[in-house]
Amino acid sequence: xxxxxxxxxxxxxxxxxxxxxxxxxxxxxxxxxxxxxxxxxxxxxxxxxxxxxxxxxxxxxxxxxxxxxxxxxxxxxxxxxxxxxxxxxxxxxxxxxxxxxxxxxxxxxxxxxx
Numbered sequence: 001x002x003x004x005x006x007x008x009x010x011x012x013x014x015x016x017x018x019x020x021x022x023x024x025x026x027x028x029x030x031x032x033x034x035x036x037x038x039x040x041x042x043x044x045x046x047x048x049x050x051x052x053x054x055x056x057x058x059x060x061x062x063x064x065x066x067x068x069x070x071x072x073x074x075x076x077x078x079x080x081x082x083x084x085x086x087x088x089x090x091x092x093x094x095x096x097x098x099x100x101x102x103x104x105x106x107x108x109x110x111x112x113x114x
Contacts, residue, residue, distance in 0.1 A: 028043070028074075029041055029071070034049070034054070036094065036099065038099050039075060039080075040110070044056040044057065045058070052112060053099070053109055055107065055109045056108055058107070061108045062103065067090075079094050080092040080094045088102055088104060089102045099111060100113050
């Protein structure tokens with residue numbers, strides 16, 4: 001009986017930790033105003049805006065690794081489906097909207113796809 005309640009306590013603690021992680025992670029991103037609400041890290045620095053999309057500086061992103069797992073998790077939670085991957089370019093879609101997220105060392109671009 002004590003073993004069972006120990007497992008329940010451990011499972012509850014694990015679940016609570018996961019919920020806190022997801023909650024904190026989600027709070028670090030905000031929906032873009034001009035890119036169909038595609039989430040953008042709050043601490044990413046907007047470098048350029050044009051008719052094609054936006055460019056950002058953000059140190060956690062890299063050409064080799066792409067975006068961090070937490071960012072992928074936020075995109076999934078917000079309903080963005082990961083699609084085709086072409087090198088450093090990853091397509092995401094939500095309903096009728098589609099964007100191309102292109103990552104390079106400490107920079108990324110979110111481009112509208114027509």
